[in-house]
Amino acid sequence: MELLLFNIFNGFIIGIFYALMALGLSMILGLNGIINFSHGGFLALGAYMAYSLAPAIGFWGALIVSPFLAGFVGLIVERVLIRPLYGRDPLFSLLLTFGLAMIMQDLIRTFWGATGLPFEVPNALTHPLSQVYFFITGYRVFLVALALLATASLFALLKFTRVGIRIRAGNADLEMVSALGINIYRLRAVNFSLGIFMAGLAGVLAAGRLGLTPTMGASLIMPSFVAIIVGGVGSLVGSLLGGIIIGVAAGITTTYYPAASDVVIYLIMAVVLIVRPRGLMGQEGLLE
Amino acid sequence: MSKVLEAENLHTFYGKSHILYGVSLEVNEGEVVALLGRNGAGKTTTLRSLMGLTPPRQGRIRLFGQAATGWAPHRIARFGVGYVPEGRRIFGHLTVADNLRVPAATQGRWTLDTIYALFPRLAQRRTSKGSRLSGGEQEMLAIARALLLNPRFLILDEPSQGLAPVIVEDVMKTVQGMRDEGIAVLLVEQNAWLALSIADRAYVIDDGRVVHEGPASELAADEERVRELAGAGGKQTQRR
Numbered sequence: 283m284e285l286l287l288f289n290i291f292n293g294f295i296i297g298i299f300y301a302l303m304a305l306g307l308s309m310i311l312g313l314n315g316i317i318n319f320s321h322g323g324f325l326a327l328g329a330y331m332a333y334s335l336a337p338a339i340g341f342w343g344a345l346i347v348s349p350f351l352a353g354f355v356g357l358i359v360e361r362v363l364i365r366p367l368y369g370r371d372p373l374f375s376l377l378l379t380f381g382l383a384m385i386m387q388d389l390i391r392t393f394w395g396a397t398g399l400p401f402e403v404p405n406a407l408t409h410p411l412s413q414v415y416f417f418i419t420g421y422r423v424f425l426v427a428l429a430l431l432a433t434a435s436l437f438a439l440l441k442f443t444r445v446g447i448r449i450r451a452g453n454a455d456l457e458m459v460s461a462l463g464i465n466i467y468r469l470r471a472v473n474f475s476l477g478i479f480m481a482g483l484a485g486v487l488a489a490g491r492l493g494l495t496p497t498m499g500a501s502l503i504m505p506s507f508v509a510i511i512v513g514g515v516g517s518l519v520g521s522l523l524g525g526i527i528i529g530v531a532a533g534i535t536t537t538y539y540p541a542a543s544d545v546v547i548y549l550i551m552a553v554v555l556i557v558r559p560r561g562l563m564g565q566e567g568l569l570e
Numbered sequence: 571m572s573k574v575l576e577a578e579n580l581h582t583f584y585g586k587s588h589i590l591y592g593v594s595l596e597v598n599e600g601e602v603v604a605l606l607g608r609n610g611a612g613k614t615t616t617l618r619s620l621m622g623l624t625p626p627r628q629g630r631i632r633l634f635g636q637a638a639t640g641w642a643p644h645r646i647a648r649f650g651v652g653y654v655p656e657g658r659r660i661f662g663h664l665t666v667a668d669n670l671r672v673p674a675a676t677q678g679r680w681t682l683d684t685i686y687a688l689f690p691r692l693a694q695r696r697t698s699k700g701s702r703l704s705g706g707e708q709e710m711l712a713i714a715r716a717l718l719l720n721p722r723f724l725i726l727d728e729p730s731q732g733l734a735p736v737i738v739e740d741v742m743k744t745v746q747g748m749r750d751e752g753i754a755v756l757l758v759e760q761n762a763w764l765a766l767s768i769a770d771r772a773y774v775i776d777d778g779r780v781v782h783e784g785p786a787s788e789l790a791a792d793e794e795r796v797r798e799l800a801g802a803g804g805k806q807t808q809r810r
Contacts, residue, residue, distance in 0.1 A: 444671050451661040451672045458659045461621055463647035463674030463719050 286537045288417045293533015294526065295422055295491060298429045301525025302484035303506035304513070305436065306477030308521040311510070312453040313473045316364060317372065319379040321481050321506070322499025323386030328352040328482030329489035329498060330394050333401055341404050345486050352482025353475045360474040365467065383500065390496040401489035425487050432483055433522060436476070440518070449473050453516070505529075508551045514564020523562060572599050573635060574723045574754040575620065580629035582612075582619045589615045590626065591778040597723065602745065602755040604769035604786060606762050606799050612778040613758040614656055617727050620756075621653050622646045634722065648674055652716030656727040656758075658708045660715070662701030666692055669700050669711055670718060678720030679751070685714045688744075706737035713744060723754045730761055742768055762799040766790040774799065 303321060310318045332348035339347065363382065367375045407421040440446035448469055452459045460466045481499075488498060505528060513524025528547045535543040554561060575597040582590040590612050597603045607613050618624040620631065622643040631639045633649055647653065661669050670682060670692075686693035689710045695703060703711060709729055716724060726745065730738040738761075746768055748755055759765035766772060766786045774782035774789070782789065790796060 444675075447664065447668045447671050451664060451669075454661055454663060455659055457623060457643070458655065458661075459672060460643040461623060461647055461653045461655070462672050462715060463644050463676070464672070465642075465644045 284414070286534070287415065289533040289537040290530055291417055291422070291533070293530040293536070295425065295529070296532065297526040297529020298426060299484050299488050299502055299525075300505050300509045300529050301522045302429060302432070302480050302487075303502055304509040304521035304525045305433065305518055306480035307506055308510050308513075308515075308518055309449075309480075310474055310477040312516060313449055313456065314360075314364065314470050315368070315372070316375045316379065316474075318477070319376065319503065320359075320382035320386060321379075321477075322501075322503035323383045323390075324352050324356060324478045324481040324499070325485040325488065325502060326390055326494075326496060326499035327355065327386060328485030329401070329494050330390055330485075331482075332486040332489055333394070333399060333494055336402065341402070348486050349479050349482035352485065353479035356478025357471060357475045359478075360471050364474065365471075368470070383503075387496050387500065394494070394496070396496060399494040401494055403490040421490055425491060428483075429487065432480065436480065437518070439476075445469070445472060505532075505547055508547050511551055511561055512554045514561025516565050517561070517563035520561055520563030573597070573632070574599055574601075575756065576630075576632040577616075577620060578630045580616070580619050580626040580631075582615050582624055582626045584615075584624065589778050590619060592629070593619075593775065593778065593780055594629075595773050595780065595783070597754050597756050599754055600749065600752060601770045602749050602757060602768055604762075604765035604772040605756060605758045605775060606765060606772055606789075607775040608799065609760075611775045613775055614727055615778075616775065617653070617655075617725050617756070617758060620646075620725065621651065644674070647719055647721075648676070650720070650722040652719050652721030652724045652753075654709075654712045654716050654724070654726045654729060656731065658712040660700040660703070660708050660711050662699065664700055665697050666700065666703070666711060667696040669715060673715055673718040676718070676720040680717045680720050682718075685717060688717075688747075689714055705733050706740065709733060709737075709741055710744075713741075717748075721753060723756070724748055725756045727758045728760055729757070730759060730764060738764065762796050763790075766796065 303325060307318055307321050310316050328348045331351050332344040335344040335347055363378060364375065367378060403421050407419065407424055409420055410416045411418050411420060411423065440450055448459055448464055452466065452469055456466055459469070485499070492498060506525065509524035509528055510521050512528060513520025513522065528550055531546050531550055532543045535546040573596060578594050580590050580593045581588070593612065593616055605613050605616060615624060619626045622641050625640060633646065633651065638646060638649065661672065670685065691707055692710055692714055695707065700708065700711065729741050729745065733741065742764065745755055745757065757765055757769060766789060769786040772784065772786045772789045773780055
């Protein structure tokens, strides 16, 4: 029983990383029309920047600053590399972001080395909160809380601010948004950067839980795409749910049949695609 | 009289197909101008060219006396051109209130309050999703959204499309109200009788070329021609 709970909780944490990734991916796919294969690269970048910043500004400082730095790098990448590809065949942006992912991975190897690095979490967060449920450490609870806070803030921004409302309007009809006086180049840049911010945040949180490797982002990105498909393309709530569901499902599988824990993600995707092709929360007709 | 719009020799393409062949038109201050023509004649393409949504490959556009050729749609909109597109294209998954927060913020007579005063029905339905509105309410929302830019020039594409005659009456009154506010209007309308009844001048476009221009009353007098433009059933909703 404890082992099951342990694995469910572990799966839930991994699911949160998937969900944070999937949220950003989903936003970028929605408004920018880009399938961002380099998303994992930005996650790793956020993590490594936090690693390098932590000695200077501490864990808490790095936790706050790194996602913003990642978002800023995202802004530059969008302006220089992505922007010329809007309105072109999606193949161009697929190839670009795929190549970018590899370049980012190798840059990280060059600057920080190919071997894994540990990321120190403050002592206050490392103690288990319970004798029986030893796996519930302060850091994991903190991680869940922060991810929830970030997600809630993102949803509030999209729901209540003008820029958020314009992003949602643009998901449906970007041309109309431009005809209403909105600079859609700027809107897309802001949106891309927001998505990368979420990846950067996921990166810092993942660093404290999983440690740092140049491929940390690459190993999270495929499940994140699966999360979007399971949750439904075009629905942020769906991406969130999809991430948690496949994370927890993989966790449960680990308890009973560890070898299948990777496969189960894709099995869930297959079942969802057969039973409900639009995904759990997807809009009708988007991919049907 | 100062010019709101001067478009000269517009050539517009969709990909490789040539749609507009040298369209020129003008709108003066305080005017309602109708742009008529059969389906596929190039009316919507003309409006999209003016808005910068499908930029012409050739030709010149001046807005309020200033060269505006090649401007991005948002710049044109902010310069004072409101656009109410064919099919209304409101944001169906957003509430009425959120739809009205999309347009760029501008200074002027039109604010949320004055808009809700003009369209009380939208105020009542401000928390409803756009997709839940009736066709008439959607048209009002599309006009309201454009008005929030405080335009000096309003472009309307088929505002009567799919609306009951009573509602069409309301929409046309609103358009006339705009003129009284000093907003120039360029109106594309399938229903030629309707358009001519409120327009000052009219252009007829066919196969991407302007084939007629003149006072609306003059064109309206040529009943056979209007019947041809209006298609079957146009006469039934003629206003008196």
